[in-house]
Structures are given as structure tokens and as C-alpha cells.
Amino acid sequence: MGNRVAREDYEWVYTDQPHADRRKQILAKYPEIKELMGPDPRLKWIVCMMVTIQILAFYLVKDMEWKWLLFWTYVFGSCLNHSMTLAIHEISHNTAFGNNHAKLNRWFAIFANLPVGLPYSASFKRYHLDHHRYLGGDGVDVDIPTNFEGWFFCTRFRKFIWIILQPLFYAIRPLCINPKPISQLELANVVIQFTFNALLYWLWGVKPVVYMLAGSMLGMGLHPISGHFIAEHYMFLKGHETYSYYGSLNLLTFNVGYHNEHHDFPSIPGRRLPLVKKIAAEYYDDLPCYMSWVRVLYDFIMDDELSPYSRVKRKLKGDVKLE
Structure with missing residues (x-):
């Protein structure tokens, strides 16, 4: 159980990411996919x-026994809070009100951030767009x-701890890798949230506050939904840096x-992504998925060839325009 994994560095590549080329090919063959772009009119109502x-849940847990509070925090609160972070991910792509109302999307993301307890929505958008570009x-x-994560979390037990602490590393990583000046919107996010x-x-x-904060930490740590953190880009198969998941979650x-x-x-909003796969099936059906x-989390911990180093990394060419 304590064996070190073989990988001691990232998978360095000298090619561009595959998504831009595939997007051009698909749009050339299926121009109707452009009609799927634009806001999802239902998203704002679902978020509200x-x-x-969650606010109703805050009221219901205020007099609850601690054992039941912790039970419902993991079973219900953590699911809803993790789902809310993915709603914020959706809003970061302006899918709530469209690209013509970018500021409204940002303020709405701050509203969606409220039940999560930790002010992060404004920062998330800035860094997430870099992740795509x-x-x-x-x-x-x-x-x-980071290199420290790849070097230290190299055994099954340490990888298990690393997954539990995922929220911590996602919070600290930007400060270590790519710190940015604090924006006014980020300050507003902090003030409104606190x-x-x-x-x-x-x-x-105190009990609703514990329910809220513990729900966020547990929901983004050792939790079935957190399998998406690993599933999305960790290189289970050489040559593939992005993976889809087609399960019920x-x-x-x-x-x-x-x-x-x-x-x-x-x-394209998440609600319409299954249509992309359906229309352009030949581009996706043969990709690993x-x-x-839950199986992704288990395999990541138990496979001694996998670690936080199991990521494709590339040196960027030319000038990089960052926000």
C-alpha cells in the first residue's frame, strides 16, 4: 500500500490541445451545432x-442534533453545494444571461456562491477561462x-488524503502557480459572502454555518461527485488528456x-451538451470515457502508475494574454 508510483514528472507534450481542431472539424461538418450556443433560459431559475x-435547510438544521446534522451535511448539503459550484461553472461561461450581459452573469455567480460559504466565484471565472484557452x-x-502535490502524494494512502483535501489545494494552487492582482469584483465577492x-x-x-462550510468541504473532497475532478483531465490512458463521463450523476x-x-x-450550456454528442457522434463515440x-476515484488511488503528476502539460508558445 505504501509503494511509490513510477511517474516522477508530468506528461510533457509539444502539440496544441486537441479541442480547437476538433471544434473546427465538427462545425465544418455540422454547422447546426452553432444553434446550440447561447444562454440556457432555465439556468437562472434552477440556481434560484x-x-x-439551501436557505431552507439552514433553518431546518439550526436545532438539529449534531449527529444528524453531520449526517445530512454529507448526504444532502454536500451534494447540493457541489452542484452549486458546477452551476457557478456554468455561469462563468455566461450561460445564465448570455455574453451580452457579462457583468450580470458575474453578479449572479456571486449570488449562487452564497450557500457555498467560501467566496470564490469571481476568482474562479478568471482562472477557469485560462484553463480553457x-x-x-x-x-x-x-x-x-503543483510539483509538490505530484512529488508528495505518491502512495495510495497519500493519494487518499489528497482527494480529501482537494478543496484546499484548489484554493491554494492559484497563489502558487499563477497569482493575479485582486479585482474589485473579487473584493465584493468576499464582502458579500462574509x-x-x-x-x-x-x-x-453556529449549526447552519457548520452545515454550509462542512458541506462544501466534504462535497468537494471524498465524495462521489468529486470523481469529476479526477475524471476530467487525469491521464488514465496515454495520449488522452480530456475524458467524458456519461453516468447518472x-x-x-x-x-x-x-x-x-x-x-x-x-x-454551449451543459443542458445541450448531450445534443452535441448525438449530432457529432463519430467524433466522440470512440474516445475513452x-x-x-466512484470507480474513477478508486482506480486513481489504487493504480500505482497514477498520481497528481498524471497530467498533460505543455510549454506555451509566444505571448500569452492573461486577464
């Missing part, structure tokens, strides 16, 4: 409903683990499992 449900880019794509947290504590005490995650389709067409995020 989710925020309302410069997938695997050295010093730019903060989805890539004001909400304080109001929640003042109204209903897509229903809770805005189809984030359709990840090849998402990187090919980031302006998953049907279980």
Missing part, C-alpha cells in the same frame, strides 16, 4: 431554486497540480461529465 432550498499550460492552467455568513450565524446560530452536475464536448464548445466517478 437551489439557493432557496491554455489547457495544460505551464504556469497558467491552475487546474494542474456578510451573508455573519447574518446566518446571527439569525440561526450528470443530472446533478449540469452535465459537466460531458467534458470533451464542453472543451470543444464551452459556449467513464460511467462511474
